[in-house]
Amino acid sequence: MSAPAWEEKERAELARTWHEREGILGRIVSVDHKTIGRRYIITAFGFFFLGGIEALLIRLQLAVPENRILNPDLYNQIFTMHGTTMMFFFAVPVMLGLGLYFVPLMVGTRNIPFPRLNAVGYWFYLFGGVYLYLQFLGNGGPDAGWFDYVPLASSQYSTGHRVDAWVQIINFTEISALIVAASIIVTVFKQRAPGMSLNRIPLFVWAMLVSMVMVIFAMPAVIFTAGSLNSDRTIGTHLFNPAEGGDLLLWQHTFWFFGHPEVYIIFLPALGIISSILSAFCRREVFGYTAMVLALVATAFLGFSLWVHHMFATGLPQIGESFFTAASLMIAIPTGVQMFCWVATIWGSRPRWEPPLLYVVAFFLLFLLGGMTGVMLASVPMDLQVHDTFFVVGHLHYVLIGGALFPVLGGLTFWFPKMTGRMLSRRLGFWSLGFLFVGFNMTFFPMHELGFHGMPRRVYTYLPDKGWNFWNLVSSIGTVLLAIGVVLFLVNVLRSLYRGARAPQNPWGAETLEWATESPPPVYNFLRLPVVASRSPLWEGKELPVVTGLALDRREVLVTGALDGAPSHREEVPGPSPWPFVASITMSVGLIGSVFNVWWLPAGFVVSIPPAVAWYFTEEKP
Amino acid sequence: MRRTAWSAALLLPFTACRASYSALDTASPEATRITNLHWLILWVTGVVSLAVIAALAIALTRRRTAETRAGEGRRARAVAAAAIVSTALLLWLLTASVLAGRAVATPVGPGALRIQIVGHQWWWEVRYPADPPSDTVITANEIHVPVGRAVLLELSSTDVIHSFWVPNLNGKKDLIPGRPTRHLLRPERTGVFEGRCAEFCGYQHAHMGFVLIAEEPDRFATWLASERRPASEPIDAAARHGREVFLSSACVSCHAIRGIGAFGHKAPDLTHLASRRTIGSAMLPNTDGPLAGWIVNSQHIKPGNHMPPNLLPADDLLDLVSYLRGLR
């Protein structure tokens, strides 16, 4: 059935206006949110593989006592790189990528509001990671843990530039996260489809919004922390030097004030993914929309008030500690409410038995277990026994892998048809999930036992008479199964990209706006922006009304009111440009150079001025 | 107690390994209180988790029913009830935790035994302060305490943050440079307990262990009195020669032996080295072979530690070992 002539004409004009150039130059100047979102996701998984190799090396070293595969120097670098890679270069960026890709589609707009700034965000992320690994390959990887406590991380006990690399990548990744956060927040508030009042936005969008607001308030803390360590190490400030009035616990306070919200920044989008999958597969709205939204907001607030639970062993006053125990326990409630609402959603709905649903079930099982150990860790006297042992390593992997990675894999399976126009193999999906689930539990469940038996974390080896041998071996064998699961997932993705069944526009019969356009979406997202009248636009029963009157010869988006989604005005957003890339290079060179000589930093800043000027002056010309 | 027995039965496979260092094998009222709290949390959260999993399983397998207002109302009430029950249970656990926390941290009276522990990269300095100060006992990596008496540890560090942990006796406490902390131990049975550092402190964090021996009060007093004496005199010519080797080598720049004029303070005090069970921060048994190997090249055993290799001629080495093995 061929489209009417006016439709062809509009399509052609939109394609021309929103055109993304091809080739290497095209990649450099691109500003489309889907391109950049996809880049974040692919790059994040690249780092995931690197972090996974580091994990395999760690478990290989710990498989048997007194192993000599890795000497302590290399081991300390590897476990630091593993944590740093997974937290800063995989877990957060993959959520940023999913948000960048899907939030604009779900709210019904054409692109994010600050496309060129977003490009900078990605380049900073990439350059930071490349720098970190280059230094690691040169035997200069950071080696004081992913949260570098001082004074171990100070210039006195960590000589050379290893910890400096860690400090700098904080800058790179936190700038990147802040940029994406600003983009997503403004998109959600100002660029929604007409009729999409705030109480009609999908739960995934709420999750991303709350998570990005957390980014706004958490990243400044780590800017201060890392910046202060940087200045202590390079120009002799005394913020963490007790001999001159500084304080060691100031590091821990300011780091964890960022660090704990960081895990919720990672976790909240995962909760959003689950809501998306369940509503589609249960073919009904998630139960208790208001409760779900309030639960997200409550989690965010509480997430900022529990950081001291990482510091229970430092000898702080008991009254203070009890407050943080209370907060750490109470945060289980909003997440519990979400789980109860999901069970209520599934109840009586007979969902389709597909891999994304199984990932949700896996999440339930793993996160409940992680929650149990979390309650134990929240209790001060219990924490004092298992803090800094493999018990914590077990707990954190249950909540991060169970609570974030499994939902992400489920979400990618769910959204793969939309992003690529192909379906993933169902069989391979079940197999990879099976290996992942069994391998994960085999690797991480014994760690709780090891923690109770006295095995501290971050040890490069252990003596054979401690009674830890058996479970360490089991855990290390489990990583093989985990690795197979990851490889199977990758194989599934690669094969399906070229040979998967073609996906229709809405293979799951889902209800949110990303399914209202082609698979994959055209660069301009929607031929005409939809108008919505409910939370589940595609289930409204009739064809959606659309917006007309937006200019087709300019990159124009519709701006709507923050609360009610009523159309407000039309605004033009900038198009592709090489200047974000150039400015990213100059600033990155300044930041990286400052590791070796502090004058590179102001120099980098100064050299970034011309590209910034060019950027500003060419804004009207794509 | 019965609950503990049931739980213990369930976890029998776990406790099949050597139980000495386990937080679940308690040797003090504090550790027992913590372990009981652990079982409480495990049961409460376990039951809730199983209930949620059961509800999920039922939800997944029930047949599809149409949505009705009544059904909505039922589900809303179920969710609300679950939330209220969970909150109540968490409040219960909060109360239990706070009470347990207060119980394990009750301040000790003036009759407590004071021990100062100073953390170094990667060994433990142990001091028993006394009045007059010349009676202060200084040793390393091995702590003796009397059973049935409160022990107050005063913890500090000379370099980076370490953490003191004896799982059988109590939770851990950090040793923070410039910020002394205090910790309480109350062993209620005799035994040899392992302790270790539990805060990543550099290369050899993995091998920063120590031994804590809880003994009868009179044996403890004997031990303390013996540690107070200056170094034993060498008993034969070889040992005498060994003492010369010690005094003329690099050893004296770091190690102290009271009574022979060696005052090094950067490394463990060796005055009563032979009375200790282990060397290398609980890495090796304190016997001739390991001791000799350690002296010659501790870097091979504990790479990165601050003791340089000492390539002594074989005779000197044997005599030195002979001297050191006589320092009871």
Added chain:
Amino acid sequence: MSSRTLDVSDLPTAVLDSRSLVWWGTIVMTVIEGFVFAITVGAYFYLRTIASQWPPARTGPPALTAATINLVVLFVSAIPAVALDRAGLRRDVRMCRWMLAANLAFGTTFLVFRIYEFKALRCMWNSHAYGSITWTLLGLHTSNLITSLLETAIVLAYFLLRPVEDRHYLDARLDGVFWYFVVVTWIPLYAVVFLVPRLH
């Protein structure tokens, strides 16, 4: 395709106020910067609480002259900032150019006196923790100041060299908004850096 349509062609394409996307982006950025200040001020008071003497005896509290002059400069500079704001809204090119230039002049004056403010601290960033945190606070504000000046210079250059469209009036207004941020954050920071050391 649906037959029901919502025609938005009569909506304005140029808004110069808080409905604009770029306005929202600027606000988000100021919130971020503001929170960096808040955390740093928190660290300042944390260090002060654990100090036996603040500032350390050998340093003493900072001299007030340069800072108080600067405070006056800052308040006066609000006048051209407000005028710039209004001129942008009115789309008055000439007034915008003059007020941008005035903003630049006041900002540069402020920057010059800022050098004396640093000297008035009577210590260096590496003297002790008090020096470190105070230089950090002052340094953070100064970096915001420099960024604002650069932004003003670039926008002014554009206003002088290129044809001015609606979006540029918005940028001029936002330049004024960012200057408000620099002014408003200075008030509590002035109190923390220059007055709190005098408290006992």
